[in-house]
Amino acid sequence: xxxxxxxxxxxxxxxxxxxxxxxxxxxxxxxxxxxxxxxxxxxxxxxxxxxxxxxxxxxxxxxxxxxxxxxxxxxxxxxxxxxxxxxxxxxxxxxxxxxxxxxxxxxxxxxxxxxxxxxxxxxxxxxxxxxxxxxxxxxxxxxxxxxxxxxxxxxxxxxxxxxxxxxxxxxxxxxxxxxxxxxxxxxxxxxxxxxxxxxxxxxxxxxxxxxxxxxxxxxxxxxxxxxx
Amino acid sequence: xxxxxxxxxxxxxxxxxxxxxxxxxxxxxxxxxxxxxxxxxxxxxxxxxxxxxxxxxxxxxxxxxxxxxxxxxxxxxxxxxxxxxxxxxxxxxxxxxxxxxxxxxxxxxxxxxxxxxxxxxxxxxxxxxxxxxxxxxxxxxxxxxxxxxxxxxxxxxxxxxxxxxxxxxxxxxxxxxxxxxxxxxxxxxxxxxxxxxxxxxxxxxxxxxxxxxxxxxxxxxxxxxxxxxxxxxxxxxxxxxxxxxxxxxxxxxxxxxxxxxxxxxxxxxxxxxxxxxxxxxxxxxxxx
Numbered sequence: 001x002x003x004x005x006x007x008x009x010x011x012x013x014x015x016x017x018x019x020x021x022x023x024x025x026x027x028x029x030x031x032x033x034x035x036x037x038x039x040x041x042x043x044x045x046x047x048x049x050x051x052x053x054x055x056x057x058x059x060x061x062x063x064x065x066x067x068x069x070x071x072x073x074x075x076x077x078x079x080x081x082x083x084x085x086x087x088x089x090x091x092x093x094x095x096x097x098x099x100x101x102x103x104x105x106x107x108x109x110x111x112x113x114x115x116x117x118x119x120x121x122x123x124x125x126x127x128x129x130x131x132x133x134x135x136x137x138x139x140x141x142x143x144x145x146x147x148x149x150x151x152x153x154x155x156x157x158x159x160x161x162x163x164x165x166x167x168x169x170x171x172x173x174x175x176x177x178x179x180x181x182x183x184x185x186x187x188x189x190x191x192x193x194x195x196x197x198x199x200x201x202x203x204x205x206x207x208x209x210x211x212x213x214x215x216x217x218x219x220x221x222x223x224x225x226x227x228x
Numbered sequence: 229x230x231x232x233x234x235x236x237x238x239x240x241x242x243x244x245x246x247x248x249x250x251x252x253x254x255x256x257x258x259x260x261x262x263x264x265x266x267x268x269x270x271x272x273x274x275x276x277x278x279x280x281x282x283x284x285x286x287x288x289x290x291x292x293x294x295x296x297x298x299x300x301x302x303x304x305x306x307x308x309x310x311x312x313x314x315x316x317x318x319x320x321x322x323x324x325x326x327x328x329x330x331x332x333x334x335x336x337x338x339x340x341x342x343x344x345x346x347x348x349x350x351x352x353x354x355x356x357x358x359x360x361x362x363x364x365x366x367x368x369x370x371x372x373x374x375x376x377x378x379x380x381x382x383x384x385x386x387x388x389x390x391x392x393x394x395x396x397x398x399x400x401x402x403x404x405x406x407x408x409x410x411x412x413x414x415x416x417x418x419x420x421x422x423x424x425x426x427x428x429x430x431x432x433x434x435x436x437x438x439x440x441x442x443x444x445x446x447x448x449x450x451x452x453x454x455x456x457x458x459x460x461x462x463x464x465x466x467x468x469x470x471x472x473x474x475x476x477x478x479x480x481x482x483x484x485x486x487x488x489x490x491x492x493x494x495x496x497x498x499x500x501x502x503x504x505x506x507x508x509x510x511x512x513x514x515x516x
Contacts, residue, residue: 019267019287019289019314019316019334020316021316021317021318021319021332021333021334022285022318022319022332023318023319023320023321023332024271024284024285024318024319024320024321025320025321025322025323025326026320026321026322026323026329027323028322028323028324028329029323029324058324059322059324059325059327134275134281135275135277135279135280135281136275136276136277136281137277162275162276163455163456163457163458164275164276164455164456164467164468164499164500165276165456166456167376167456168456178322178329179329179330180322180327180329188456189457191456191457215374215376216374216376217273217283217284217376218283218284218317218320218330219281219282219283219284
């Protein structure tokens with residue numbers, strides 16, 4: 001009986017001490033980034049336009065920081081402290097947003113022309129490639145397109161994804177190794193061929209990456225960079 | 229809506245059980261009972277291409293009662309009951325800030341119970357038996373905060389297995405045996421059916437007080453079940469698991485009937501299965 005008690009006690013030790021939930025750490029360090037999220041190609045002469053920018057810290061999370069706006073040529077475009085532009089005269093200027101984060105200057109710039117009587121904003125669109133980061137099949141070209149209500153992720157004919165993993169989801173994220181703070185687009189239900197996702201309420205410049213993630217097993221499967 | 233629940237938990241249980249046991253049936257009224265603890269902790273797995281990828285650290289622990297009872301000299305009843313099964317996944321934290329990104333979770337409960345009848349077809353020097361088994365879905369199929377943890381697969385499976393083997397002497401004081409089995413596992417609820425086979429070799433040492441054995445176990449999927457592409461449910465879990473595993477086990481008779489066992493097994497080839505060893509310890513009573 002004493003031996004049996006010892007054995008059962010040994011089982012209990014294994015069960016209760018080895019089976020505790022612990023921590024796994026992921027490498028989610030990324031460069032801090034300040035990004036101008038609104039865009040304009042041509043600012044009207046004596047026209048106004050509000051620029052916006054967002055700061056992403058070293059894990060891709062948005063943080064509120066003081067932002068300074070600067071124009072390369074104030075005789076062409078002026079910009080106030082809130083990022084509001086004014087077209088002074090015909091010509092070109094570079095507008096820069098900057099902030100100081102952990103003793104380093106982080107900035108983003110856009111090139112803007114002043115001409116005509118109306119502001120011109122072209123529809124933004126980029127092409128890219130989805131690639132697997134695992135040994136599961138995931139590949140395909142895509143187009144990321146700005147729409148009046150958000151964005152559309154249009155995936156091409158050459159797309160292929162493994163259907164072996166359950167619960168595969170696609171996200172927009174600012175960290176290619178993490179879905180923390182990411183925007184969940186949808187569960188993946190198409191595993192080959194063209195398809196698209198209409199994503200309302202998301203700006204074209206809001207996210208840096210498309211991330212494919214298996215929810216039940218908490219496994220990242222692949223990603224794509226949104227090269228702006 | 230069709231709903232399938234199948235995770236590495238169940239896969240590992242399958243590896244653990246690898247119901248072999250050889251073709252030998254128990255004599256009427258005799259029995260063998262074993263209380264065991266089986267566990268594995270893994271942070272990588274075989275993908276559907278057979279290559280290894282990382283995953284969140286996952287642990288599976290089963291405390292089981294295994295009973296073989298001789299109903300007649302040719303017919304043996306077998307029950308394998310994981311009466312306490314625990315499955316957990318670790319927290320996922322930022323390596324930069326330590327911030328909790330995905331909370332870990334655990335589920336505890338009864339696992340799936342296997343009921344098996346083994347019938348001795350031949351009692352010659354190379355005995356042959358047939359076993360019919362039923363996997364009773366007594367486990368939890370959706371546990372944890374994300375409902376992605378299970379102690380059972382939620383399906384009622386039936387399997388048939390043929391065993392053959394023989395005993396022989398390596399030397400006058402060293403008996404040994406070798407056995408092989410093959411079988412089919414018919415699974416329900418959209419799970420793929422399976423072809424199973426295995427080999428076992430055992431040797432008795434220290435005047436038959438210590439028995440060492442090694443097992444080669446394989447499950448090949450017919451891949452005729454649902455996948456994430458074909459199932460209509462949003463909660464489908466992995467299917468089409470395959471593996472080839474090798475295991476080692478030592479059983480030591482402390483007394484004539486009471487003994488302890490220790491074992492380990494690992495998949496050496498696989499698809500959608502943990503790529504880490506499992507371990508077991510147990511205490512048994514062999515009423516021969």
